[in-house]
Amino acid sequence: MAVTTASNTPLVTPVDEGHARRGGRRRPISVARIVLHVVLIVGSVLMALPFLWMIFSAFKPLSEIFLQPPRLLPSEWQPSNFVDAVTGVPFAAGLWNSFYIAALVTILSLLTCAMAAYAFARIRFRGREPLFLVFLATMMIPAQMTIIPLYIIMGQLGWVDTHLSLLVPPILFNAFGVFLLRQYVRNIPVELEEAAAIDGASRARIFVTIILPLLRTPMAALGIFIFLAQWNNFFHPLIFLNTQEYFTLPLLVNQFKGQYSSDWTSLMAAATLAAAPLLIVFIIAQRHIVEGIALQGSKS
Amino acid sequence: MTATVSTTPPPVKTDPAPPAPRRRKGYDNLQALGFLAPQLVGLIVFMVGPLVFAIVLSLSNWSGFGNRSWAGFDNFAYVLTDPDIRQSAINTIWFTVLQVPPMMISAFLIALMMQNAGKLKSFYRTFYFAPVVTSSVAVAAIWLWLFNPDISPLNSVLNSVGITAPDWLQDPSYIIPAFAIVSIWQGLGYQIVMFMAGLQSISPTMYEAADIDGASEVQKMFRITLPMISPTILFLSITSIISSFQIFDYIYVFLDTNAPQAGRTIVYEIVQIAFTEFNFGVASAVAVCLFVSLLVLTGLQLAAQRRWVHYTE
Numbered sequence: 192m193a194v195t196t197a198s199n200t201p202l203v204t205p206v207d208e209g210h211a212r213r214g215g216r217r218r219p220i221s222v223a224r225i226v227l228h229v230v231l232i233v234g235s236v237l238m239a240l241p242f243l244w245m246i247f248s249a250f251k252p253l254s255e256i257f258l259q260p261p262r263l264l265p266s267e268w269q270p271s272n273f274v275d276a277v278t279g280v281p282f283a284a285g286l287w288n289s290f291y292i293a294a295l296v297t298i299l300s301l302l303t304c305a306m307a308a309y310a311f312a313r314i315r316f317r318g319r320e321p322l323f324l325v326f327l328a329t330m331m332i333p334a335q336m337t338i339i340p341l342y343i344i345m346g347q348l349g350w351v352d353t354h355l356s357l358l359v360p361p362i363l364f365n366a367f368g369v370f371l372l373r374q375y376v377r378n379i380p381v382e383l384e385e386a387a388a389i390d391g392a393s394r395a396r397i398f399v400t401i402i403l404p405l406l407r408t409p410m411a412a413l414g415i416f417i418f419l420a421q422w423n424n425f426f427h428p429l430i431f432l433n434t435q436e437y438f439t440l441p442l443l444v445n446q447f448k449g450q451y452s453s454d455w456t457s458l459m460a461a462a463t464l465a466a467a468p469l470l471i472v473f474i475i476a477q478r479h480i481v482e483g484i485a486l487q488g489s490k491s
Numbered sequence: 492m493t494a495t496v497s498t499t500p501p502p503v504k505t506d507p508a509p510p511a512p513r514r515r516k517g518y519d520n521l522q523a524l525g526f527l528a529p530q531l532v533g534l535i536v537f538m539v540g541p542l543v544f545a546i547v548l549s550l551s552n553w554s555g556f557g558n559r560s561w562a563g564f565d566n567f568a569y570v571l572t573d574p575d576i577r578q579s580a581i582n583t584i585w586f587t588v589l590q591v592p593p594m595m596i597s598a599f600l601i602a603l604m605m606q607n608a609g610k611l612k613s614f615y616r617t618f619y620f621a622p623v624v625t626s627s628v629a630v631a632a633i634w635l636w637l638f639n640p641d642i643s644p645l646n647s648v649l650n651s652v653g654i655t656a657p658d659w660l661q662d663p664s665y666i667i668p669a670f671a672i673v674s675i676w677q678g679l680g681y682q683i684v685m686f687m688a689g690l691q692s693i694s695p696t697m698y699e700a701a702d703i704d705g706a707s708e709v710q711k712m713f714r715i716t717l718p719m720i721s722p723t724i725l726f727l728s729i730t731s732i733i734s735s736f737q738i739f740d741y742i743y744v745f746l747d748t749n750a751p752q753a754g755r756t757i758v759y760e761i762v763q764i765a766f767t768e769f770n771f772g773v774a775s776a777v778a779v780c781l782f783v784s785l786l787v788l789t790g791l792q793l794a795a796q797r798r799w800v801h802y803t804e
Contacts, residue, residue, distance in 0.1 A: 227604050228611070234601060235618035241676070242621065244644065245633045260651065261644040303529040316523035326530075329538050331789065333737055335758050336782045339548060339765050339775055340541035343555065363533025394522050423626035425740045430766065441628035445744050448632060455636060462632040466625045473624045477617055480624070484681065485688040 242466075249273065249460040256455050269456070276461035279451060284436055285443040286468075292354060292439065293421035296361045297414050304368035304413070305406055309398050311369065312376035313384070323373075326366045334426060342430055356431040357439075361421065368413055375409045376402060412483030422469060440465045548775035555769050566776035576777060578752055579760045582667055586756060587735040589671035595727055597675075598682030603716075605683065606690050620680035627677065631744035634673045635660075638745070660745055663753030670754070673741050678734075682727055689723035690716070718801040725800050729792050733785055757781050 243263060248256070249272055251265040276282065310316070311323050341360065342351070350356040379402065387397050403410075425441040432438060438446065447461045473480055524531075549566055553559040570576050601619065605612050622630060637645045638659035646656035659669040693716065701711050717724075739758040742750055748767060750759060757777065765774035 224607075227607060231601070231604055231608060231611075231615050235615055238618045238622065238676070238680075241630075241633045241637065242625075244637070245629075248636070256642050260647050261642070263644075303533070306526040307530040310523045310526035314519055314523040314526065316520045319523070322527075325539075326534065329534070331786065332538070332542065333733065333778075333782060333785060335737060335739075335761050336545055336778045337538065337541035338761075339771050339778065340544035341537065342765075343544070343771075344536070344541065346555075360533065360537040363529050364537045365530075366534075366538075369530060394526070398526070419624060423624075423628075425626070425628050425743075429743070430762070441626045444626075444628045444632055448635070448744065449747065455642065458632055459636070462629040466629040469624045469626075470621060473621065474617065477613065477620070481616060481620060481684050484623075485684050 242470075245459050245466070246463055248456055249463045251456050253454065253456050272457045272460040273464065275451075275454070275457040276447065276464060279457065280443045280447050280461070281436055281438070282443060282461070282464065285438050285440045288354070288437060289422055289439040289441075292357050293418050295358060296421045297418045299362040300365050300368060300417055301410050301414055303362060304365050304372050305403060305410065306398070307369045308372035308376050308406075309402050311373045313381075314394070326369055329366045330370070338426075338430060345431060351431055352433045352437065354437060357424075357427055361417070365417070368417070371413055372406060372409060375406055379405050409486070411479070412486045415480050415483040419469070545775050545778060548771050549779045551772050553771045555771055562772055566772045567780070569773055570776045570780055575752060575755075576757075576760055579755045579757050582753065583736055583738070583756045583758075586667050586670055586738055587732060589668055590674055590735050591728070591731050593671075594675045594678055594682060594731065595724070598679055598727075599686050599724075601679070602683045602686035602690060605687060616680075616684070619683050622677040623680040625677070627740040628744050630673060630677050631741045634669075634676075634741070635745055638669055660754070661751070663751065666751070666754035670738060670741055670756075674735070674738065678731070682731070685723055685727055686720065689720035693719045721800040722802060725792065725796050729789055732788055732792075736781065736785055 247263055247265060250268045250270060251272075252267055252269045255262075255265060255267075307326075311319065311326075345351045345356045348355075350359070383401055383405075384397050387401060392400070423441060424439070425445070428439045428442050429445075432442065435443075435446070444458075444461050444465045448458055451457055550562055550564070551559045552562045552565075605615055608615060637643050640646050640656065640658045643656070643659075649656035657665040659665045697715050697719070698711060701715060706714065737758050738756050739762065742754060742756060742759050743762075746754060748763065755763075758781070761774050761777050761781070764770050764777065768774075
């Protein structure tokens, strides 16, 4: 087989003679494939075990946690741990807070990002390039760098211990989102807008009727990214919020841990409840979420 | 969306002049301002303003109440000489060393294997990626159990095979490795997905050409695969070093405000100094030092990329 290839392709140099040997390696080697799957399965089990431990432990009676050797499955299922978790802290409120903050930030920041992206990609204005560089440069700045001044500013605005401190900054500023969407706006053929402009459409109209619909795919990907980051955000709520009824889920789980430090099984129930919504969404929409996340990297 | 666009015939660009109907300069400035306004306000109020303010604070004495006084470089002198802060910096670097290289190497190897896993690829991906969508607090809650020597199934397994399992979160030599284990467990899936996207973009014809030339698997790895995904490697190495320098959530959930010195990292230090000691000056000085270190580290990586990163375009 290697011989025939060698005879009709100029790519092959004389050094390549001994290649008949390779023919043997070409056939799918079943041992290698088995090893590959075994390694991947072992890895998958290692990834899944902590989750399984969490879920099954959430159903265990407290007395079972000291069992030696430990057992994954509860000998007696005790769903009341979930009741303890939900009643120990204002869980329903936390779920709602987490959801509405993440959803509102996602929708509104997508809009402001798309607007800014459109301006950077399509409108000529004084100082466009330097301003865009400033946006890019801020992506380098870690959140901890600005957290103290941000806390002071929130204090001045009277927003400490309100949800405004968690809503307004990410809605009004997301350099990565602006950068990502700008790349996509630049790829939209400008002729589409020209036609509309000749028909007398304003910039705002062009943006709403032409640009936004064409940005659906990247906006969905970016939206998933923003929602995940907001839903799981621990740092900012921890700094800005004090009142329990305003807490988001991550804060509540952390607080539950502090208040009921020896109640391990209920803590696992709380963690399960906090992790479940996104895990379920992830399992249903896995392909979209993973592709969306991968897209971020490819554009950066 | 891209599909719809590409079905329209490719526009033929004959006119080199900007084709959009020219508007007067002032008009465009105003229009741009309209579109940019929200993000511009955010940039100034929530980023540039706080950044300048942070630098001012790092040169001041202030507790958040009362008067602010000028401190010159005293805060920086304190930060650079304080043994506790130095220990926290060393802990952070140790964490990065333990976390970033093992995670990148294992993510790359797993991504390679997943590429060859055929139909089961997305099945495996579910498992590896699930921790990525889970909140770090829930993850830390699980591992708090797994790291507790009294009840940890992990320790029972280790003990049963004859390894004396440590008290992960109390033993000074295991506390940082413990953080590295959790964060690798949680971050691996993201890197696998990134590597898989990079591997997918390599044209199979390159491997076919290499096969014809009789390249060995090792040669293909070092001459094709690694150079072709080097932009992904650079991206992941820059972003994962930045995020490993910012490790905080796990420590706070594990140990609240009582982390032993061996388990304190730089961001933990910033939060403690700022929000429990209310020493905004010193905390800001630590933050400035963190930022400068990250700038230098990222700059070095970008400067070195010419030597090893391969761009197709």
